[in-house]
Amino acid sequence: MLIERIDHVGYAVEDLEEAIAHHQRLYGAEVVHREHVEADEVDEALLAVGESFIQLLMPTSERSPVARFLARRGPGLHHVGYGVADVAATVDRLREQGAKLVDERPRRGSRGCTVAFVHPASAMGVLVELVEDPQRRGGIERSTGGVPGF
Ligand code: CO
Numbered sequence: 001m002l003i004e005r006i007d008h009v010g011y012a013v014e015d016l017e018e019a020i021a022h023h024q025r026l027y028g029a030e031v032v033h034r035e036h037v038e039a040d041e042v043d044e045a046l047l048a049v050g051e052s053f054i055q056l057l058m059p060t061s062e063r064s065p066v067a068r069f070l071a072r073r074g075p076g077l078h079h080v081g082y083g084v085a086d087v088a089a090t091v092d093r094l095r096e097q098g099a100k101l102v103d104e105r106p107r108r109g110s111r112g113c114t115v116a117f118v119h120p121a122s123a124m125g126v127l128v129e130l131v132e133d134p135q136r137r138g139g140i141e142r143s144t145g146g147v148p149g150f
Helices: 016-027 065-073 087-096 134-139
Strands: 005-012 031-037 042-049 052-059 076-083 114-118 128-132
Touching: 005 065, 005 128, 016 042, 016 052, 052 065, 052 076, 065 076, 087 114, 087 128
Parallel strands: 005 052, 076 128
Antiparallel strands: 005 076, 031 042, 042 052, 114 128
């Protein structure tokens, strides 16, 4: 099985601070990472959920794919991140199997990860993001708190 874990679930939100406050109020959530991702024109916050994350995404431009999603469908589940050991090899395999890819080549994602999106047409109607996290390479456990590179 190439999918090693559910790395994260990504939510499209209209107000990042409110979305963070909501998760803090209801669940005592902890923000472990924040980043502006210029390639996707979003501000991101990651909430720790065991070894996985809830990824809150707020567009910073109307051109952002997340802005288009919000305009079309409103706030909600945007994508699921599958943790894999090697995004490039996984993309090659999916292409061989005839899967429709959003990203033909792996690209840089947030927190230093390598990512590629798989089109919902080839993923049970769900937008899937393949995520290779260099901090997990070789089975190294993510340390808790003050994680280098975060
Ligand atoms: Co994501």
